[in-house]
Amino acid sequence: MSFSSALAIAASGMRSQASRISHVSENIANTDTPGYRRKTVAFEPDRSPGATPGAVITGPVRLDRTALPQVYDPSHPLADETGHYAGSNVDMVVELADARQAQRSYEANLRVFDQVRQMSSSLGDLLRR
């Protein structure tokens, strides 16, 4: 039935966007954690058995391999003999843009979900006199 699989696909999109934004919030919370590497997830087709064809899922979490910035702060407990320590490679602007994109995609999925629901309920209305 095409309505139920359309609903399942839209739900898989919302689930993936939600998992993406949870990683974004994790990154933002750890902006000032020394040595923290930004986490990213890529989307890929859901190929698990029983999944609706075309559904989407988030792939394995990857760490951003950009070099960690060396922050100069001799009073920091982690500072080495030159007074530097490794900061995190989280870029706030990138994270905010990512969060906004996730929100936009989530809303698009939600709209599709709502529209499919409306279509299937108007189909059901045919049964009433």
Added chain:
Amino acid sequence: MFDTLDVFGLAQARARHAAARQEEVARNVANADTPGYRARDIIAFEEAFRATGPRDRTPHLSLRTIDAGGPESPNGNTVSLEAEMVRAVDAQRDHNRALNVYRSAMNVLRTSLGR
């Protein structure tokens, strides 16, 4: 019009076409951020229905999917959320229209039966 009840088959085919199209929209929107995903669409209704002909007693639709085209983003994805919204509204309108035709034909039948 009512000797073979073609109108019901036609309305049903149109509604099924719209539902299948809406499913493709859902798939495209869900994959809007999947690298390498190509947006898809269903062939136009005229084309899908002409393949079998309206004289067929049980009209069978060929709901073939095609590449929807569109510009490709750097990660190889061709989904445009704006285009998908337009397509979704199109599908919904088609579906509603088909259901309304079905309902009004049903009302005519009911009236002729005196119920």
